[in-house]
Amino acid sequence: MMEERENILHEGVELETSSSLNSRKKNKKVENKRRFSDEQIRSLECIFESESKLEPRKKMQLARDLGLQPRQVAIWFQNRRARWKSKRIEQEYRKLKVEYDTLALKFQSLKEEKESLQSEVQKLSYMVETSHEGGREGKENSTEDGGSGNGYRNCIAETKERFSNEGLEDRMVIYSDDQDERGLTRTEKVDDRENQVLRNEEIPLTALEKWYNVDPSVILDQSCSSSQWLDFWT
DNA sequence: ACCGAATGCTCAGTTACGTCA
DNA sequence: GCTGACGTAACTGAGCATTCG
Numbered sequence: 001m002m003e004e005r006e007n008i009l010h011e012g013v014e015l016e017t018s019s020s021l022n023s024r025k026k027n028k029k030v031e032n033k034r035r036f037s038d039e040q041i042r043s044l045e046c047i048f049e050s051e052s053k054l055e056p057r058k059k060m061q062l063a064r065d066l067g068l069q070p071r072q073v074a075i076w077f078q079n080r081r082a083r084w085k086s087k088r089i090e091q092e093y094r095k096l097k098v099e100y101d102t103l104a105l106k107f108q109s110l111k112e113e114k115e116s117l118q119s120e121v122q123k124l125s126y127m128v129e130t131s132h133e134g135g136r137e138g139k140e141n142s143t144e145d146g147g148s149g150n151g152y153r154n155c156i157a158e159t160k161e162r163f164s165n166e167g168l169e170d171r172m173v174i175y176s177d178d179q180d181e182r183g184l185t186r187t188e189k190v191d192d193r194e195n196q197v198l199r200n201e202e203i204p205l206t207a208l209e210k211w212y213n214v215d216p217s218v219i220l221d222q223s224c225s226s227s228q229w230l231d232f233w234t
Numbered sequence: 235a236c237c238g239a240a241t242g243c244t245c246a247g248t249t250a251c252g253t254c255a
Numbered sequence: 256g257c258t259g260a261c262g263t264a265a266c267t268g269a270g271c272a273t274t275c276g
Contacts, residue, residue, distance in 0.1 A: 034264090035252070035253090035263075053244085056242090071265090075266085076264075077265070078243095078244075079263065082245080082246080082247095087246095
């Protein structure tokens, strides 16, 4: 190791004393800085491809082969590593930019879809609300329909008819937390205090009423607010 | 074993020069 | 011929690791 260092010192790594530095600076004006020949560059590039850092012994050998000072070889490798690094950073930047642009496009389309769905929900809830009010009026007017459920049933029938007329019948398939995939409802409410299990075998209207009373913005907020990245993009 | 000086390496940033449009 | 942009050889200074007395 020490032997190698001795070699380096003796075989051409010029230590910069102040006098040698001054003379070199003076010589710059006299002796032009020469670019390496194509052959030298080819050889250096060839070796750089296999190893970006040179062992001292290899550096010495290469310098001898190319007729350069070992210091010049070391500096060439140093500069080459720097160029390679900046190129790599540039490539990574371009790649990230493409990913960013793709995500931005996707986000924009999701945002538009969200707005479209939001306005649709508002429209539907408005329609349901007006039908609901109509149903109540009907209930108030009829006292012989025998129960509180009939007014709502009429309401649903009216709404269904309206949806059907507007080609929106499929939108009537509404599930809430209390409904299963068959459209039947079966809620199980556990009261912790009394530990009672209340089973409602058939409460579709209650479930529907619950659904009617949900503020659409809340539904949408639930799906979005938890995803803070959406805020980031807006 | 520990310490400090000497030495060399790497890296990021800069300077200086050559080339070219 | 002059000029500005660009590429690159060479330099600088800081930080780190190793060696040696």
